[in-house]
Amino acid sequence: MRLVLQRVFALARKELLSLLRDAASRAVLIGPPIIQLLVFGYAATFELKHVPFVVYNQDQGQLSRDLIARFSGSPTFDLLRVVPDQNGLQQAIDDKSALMAIDIGPTFTSDLERGKATHIQLVLDGRDSNTAGLASGYAQSIVATFNEEQLAAHGASPPSTVLLDRAWFNPNLDSQWFIVPGICGILTLLVSLLTTGLSVAREREMGTFDQLLVTPMNPTEILLGKALPGFLVGIVEGTFIVLVAIFWFHVPFTGSFPGLYLGFFCFLLATVGIGLMISSLAVTQQQGLLGVFLFMVPAIVLSGFATPIANMPRAVQYITLLDPLRYFLIILRGSFLEGGSASLFWPQYWPLALIGTVSMIVAGRLFRSRLS
Numbered sequence: 001m002r003l004v005l006q007r008v009f010a011l012a013r014k015e016l017l018s019l020l021r022d023a024a025s026r027a028v029l030i031g032p033p034i035i036q037l038l039v040f041g042y043a044a045t046f047e048l049k050h051v052p053f054v055v056y057n058q059d060q061g062q063l064s065r066d067l068i069a070r071f072s073g074s075p076t077f078d079l080l081r082v083v084p085d086q087n088g089l090q091q092a093i094d095d096k097s098a099l100m101a102i103d104i105g106p107t108f109t110s111d112l113e114r115g116k117a118t119h120i121q122l123v124l125d126g127r128d129s130n131t132a133g134l135a136s137g138y139a140q141s142i143v144a145t146f147n148e149e150q151l152a153a154h155g156a157s158p159p160s161t162v163l164l165d166r167a168w169f170n171p172n173l174d175s176q177w178f179i180v181p182g183i184c185g186i187l188t189l190l191v192s193l194l195t196t197g198l199s200v201a202r203e204r205e206m207g208t209f210d211q212l213l214v215t216p217m218n219p220t221e222i223l224l225g226k227a228l229p230g231f232l233v234g235i236v237e238g239t240f241i242v243l244v245a246i247f248w249f250h251v252p253f254t255g256s257f258p259g260l261y262l263g264f265f266c267f268l269l270a271t272v273g274i275g276l277m278i279s280s281l282a283v284t285q286q287q288g289l290l291g292v293f294l295f296m297v298p299a300i301v302l303s304g305f306a307t308p309i310a311n312m313p314r315a316v317q318y319i320t321l322l323d324p325l326r327y328f329l330i331i332l333r334g335s336f337l338e339g340g341s342a343s344l345f346w347p348q349y350w351p352l353a354l355i356g357t358v359s360m361i362v363a364g365r366l367f368r369s370r371l372s
Contacts, residue, residue: 051135052310053100054092055082061109067120067146071102076138089123093168099125100135112150126170127337129178131308136167169337180249181332182305184241188264189271189299189325192234193292196275199226200367201288219368223276227360230272231265238264245336255335259342263331266352270324273359280366299325327352 055068072079080098083089092098103121111118122139124132170177217225242260245251274295282288301307302316303325309317320326327348334340342349 051077051100051131051138052080052098053077053102054080054089054098055102055104056084056086056089057082057102057104058106059104059108063109063112064104067104067108067143068102070142070146071139074138074142076135093123093125096125096127099128099131100139102139121166124167126167127178127333128308129167129170129175132167132170176249177251177337178333180245180251181336182329184238184245185267185303185325185328185332186300186305187241188234188238188267188328189296191237192230192268192271193275193278193296194289195233196226196230196272197278197282197292198285198288199229200276200279201282201285205284220364223360223364223367226279227272227276230275231268234268234271235261235264251336253336254339256341259340259345260331260335262342262349263328263335263345263352266349266356267324267328267331269356270352270359273356273363274324276363277359277366280363299323302326303329305329321351322355324352324355 053071055071057064057068068079068082071077077100080092083092083101086103089101089103093101101123103123105119108118108120120143122136124136126132242253246253275292278291278295279288282291302309302312302320302323304320305325309320309326312320330348331340331345334344338344
């Protein structure tokens with residue numbers, strides 16, 4: 001066992017030295033991630049398409065039902081359900097089934113009928129700050145229209161409804177708090193795929209693959225030696241981006257580092273396995289690079305980074321279950337904004353571990369088949 005580990009670590013060291021000595025490889029691993037982090041962190045914005053919401057209606061009067069009907073009848077909002085208490089409202093926001101919740105007090109209708117101003121509370125999921133901000137704007141416009149109709153019905157001194165909104169997890173709806181943790185996942189995916197996706201193809205292209213085969217190492221040891229640099233580069237790059245997010249962009253980190261790094265491990269297991277699958281199929285580095293980007297673009301689109309998964313067609317939502325970035329973005333944003341710990345992320349850990357295990361097994365079989 002000791003000799004096996006020595007051979008694996010020797011190959012991993014040789015792989016890392018090959019990456020660091022090559023100026024082009026260093027530029028790919030260091031330059032683009034930093035540039036993309038700064039560009040996306042400062043420039044990326046998204047548009048609103050879909051807002052699922054719940055209602056806690058303590059009033060049950062006609063006017064409260066009219067107001068709820070305005071929200072549910074709007075093409076911007078989709079009413080999920082009417083919750084029976086505050087706990088139901090909180091649970092809907094916490095588990096991300098709703099992006100918005102409306103809390104109507106028990107005297108809403110009676111206050112308006114007596115000519116008094118009244119309040120309703122709008123609770124927003126600040127983890128998706130851009131969508132929450134836009135949803136608040138749409139909600140304000142619906143309430144403004146409701147007040148105009150009250151004006152027409154009651155004359156010059158109408159009762160009015162004041163909307164008090166509050167964003168959870170991201171009180172100021174700062175878009176960087178939403179975007180930058182997502183960029184951490186995308187760039188970790190990029191560097192880990194590039195490191196492993198080109199490794200075997202580079203050996204073939206440089207003519208050193210046959211030399212590798214005549215060493216005492218078996219195919220499994222070679223595969224592990226190729227996988228370790230991907231883990232190391234991914235962890236180092238991911239840690240760097242997390243530190244930039246905290247100390248440069250001032251995104252608050254409220255979770256636990258053990259929970260985050262367990263997510264890093266499971267995510268890198270999946271991405272390294274996929275990268276080795278690509279590399280085992282590629283004959284040249286150009287083919288490996290093409291394979292990496294053929295996987296990356298759909299992975300980013302289907303991850304929920306830019307477009308909410310709930311907006312996608314049902315068939316596409318099932319496809320996203322195979323995307324490791326989908327699960328890692330939940331871990332990242334949960335660690336930064338929700339105060340999530342490892343116990344909260346088990347629904348994300350096990351799919352990542354499963355994807356990683358399957359992809360490593362497939363990569364091993366592809367590697368052996370190319371040797372025969």
